[in-house]
Amino acid sequence: MSHLMSNYLPLDVTFSSGKGCWLTDDKGQQYLDCLSGVGVVNLGHCHPTITKAIIEQASTLLHTSNWYHIENQELLADRLCSVANMDKVFFGNSGAEANEAAIKIARLHGQNKGVENPIILTANQSFHGRTMATLSATGNSKVQAGFAPLVSEFIHVDFNDIDAIKTFDGNSSVVAVMLEPIQGESGVIIPDDDYLNNVQSICNSNDWLLILDEVQTGIGRTGQFFAHQYNNITPDVMTLAKGLGNGIPIGACLTKGAASELLMPGTHGSTFGGNPLATKVSLSILDVFEGDNILDNVNKQSAYIHSQLSAALKDYSAVKEIRIKGLMIAIELNVDCSTLLQNALDDKILINITGNSIRMLPPLIIKKDEVDIMLEKVIKLINNASQ
Ligand SMILES: Cc1ncc(COP(=O)(O)O)c(C=O)c1O
Known part of the structure; x- marks a missing residue:
């Protein structure tokens, strides 16, 4: 057994x-x-470059703590922000953790604005992870079955239906829209070319954060380094994992502008997140993308x-x-x-x-x-x- x-x-x-x-x-x-x-x-x-990076880093230093500066983490944050045109990064160990950080950032955005019950709009048939908050964000009742009570204040709308989001225009309880640029787990569901642009316009005019979950679509999977680059937009928050580590666990939550000022000392953390090994591997992955x-x-x-x-x-x-x-x-x-x-x-x-x-x-x-x-x-x- x-x-x-x-x-x-x-x-x-x-x-x-x-x-x-x-x-x-x-x-x-x-x-x-x-x-x-x-x-x-x-x-x-x-991949030989990644294997070499693992061996070199494992023979030098595996882990200290986020209580001290971690050079590889700072180098990786610089490079990710540069390719993504974003400002700040939080590192965790998985896609779900990256999304947890994004959800907490959205809640803080709401709190700053005095919103009592901040709502995050997410999509039907989406997948954002298996932790309590991320399965609540996920638009699939099979993923949620048995785990009630769910984390509240996620409202699910149909994917690729801009009118469904427009019905919330002017609703001051909404603080963010969280979407995959292409829905992966539900079978590669590709929205209209201008869907994300239209979502971003509504987010901008309402001061809602646009959170893009690029855990599956990011790091080159769709033919751009990030899928939203097809739309020439920059989200307020973007999450990454999967291909960022090529098998070594790492997740990242990137922010732009005001969304970067919300997590303060003591508000979020992870013991392993962004450790010297994982971040060295991600640096080597970026090297391969640049060179090959x-x-x-x-x-x-x-x-x-x-x-x-x-x-x-x-x-x-x-x-x-x-x-x-x-x-x-x-x-x-x-x-x-x-x-x-x-x-x-x-x-x-x-x-x-x-x-x-x-x-x-x-x-x-x-x-x-x-x-x-x-x-x-x-x-x-x-x-x-x-x-
Ligand atoms: C779009 C998306 N978000 C989040 C996740 C969760 O990532 P993890 O399993 O690393 O927590 C996945 C996993 O398939 C995913 O496809």
Whole structure:
């Protein structure tokens, strides 16, 4: 009997090593990883620059405390603020923690304005994490089931429905709007091109904070370093995690302007957050992005995948929609998907099934010959499912 709690239901496979886009199981069989540990291992498994950074930092200093200055943390904050055009950073260890910081900042913004019960607007079908506040922000009743009472004052509106947000125009209890630029966990839901711009306009005119959860979309996943850069906007608050550590736990909450002045000494913290090891790894990830034209590869492979999938699947009645931005890919089917995960595993490819969509988040370093293997296996999977 396993002594692990039953909150996960793992597939029957154990991986023992990885390199680039490939994982090897304990029987020596190779799998093409088209999920990247759910959008985490963006630079592939055991990237040599990251491995070197881990070894060097682990042999120098792992942890002190945020009670002392941490040089790597300050360097990383400088570089993140520079690429994001933002002002300040708080470091935690996960996406949920980054979002907790964002939610606390929104509450403080409300308190400063004398708002008694500050409301945060979030979206239906969103995902923001599993802590009490972030699951309350999440627009999915399955994530919330059993955990009442939820943290109050989150109001969920339909994603990509600007009118739903406009109905709160002038409502002085609202303090923030919190959104994923593209909804990841609910199956790569891409809003209209100007949706975020319109949300930002409403936020600006009402003095609401625009909080963008880029935990999944950030660090190059969509073909821009941050997904909101497609809109030429800067949010008041942005959260990051996943690809920021490539497997080493780290989360970050970045702020711009007045939102940067809200967390004061003693109001928030984390024992491990931003420790010398995690921040060194993130610095090395930024180095790789700068040196290796990662975004060019994302955009090149994305265009190729899009054209290949569109051509190959155009006559499939089982295919409802293909959604792709950078290397966030979903193929929505209108057939039963319940066996697809296991079928894919049997064919040595790692994907995810979200609702009725096949979701793929391959490493951003994936090469054309690996993309061809991915396409061949996925088309075969859909072919079999359509029979
Ligand atoms: C958009 C988004 N926000 C937050 C989270 C939570 O991140 P973590 O699991 O690191 O707490 C996730 C995880 O999938 C996510 O996709």
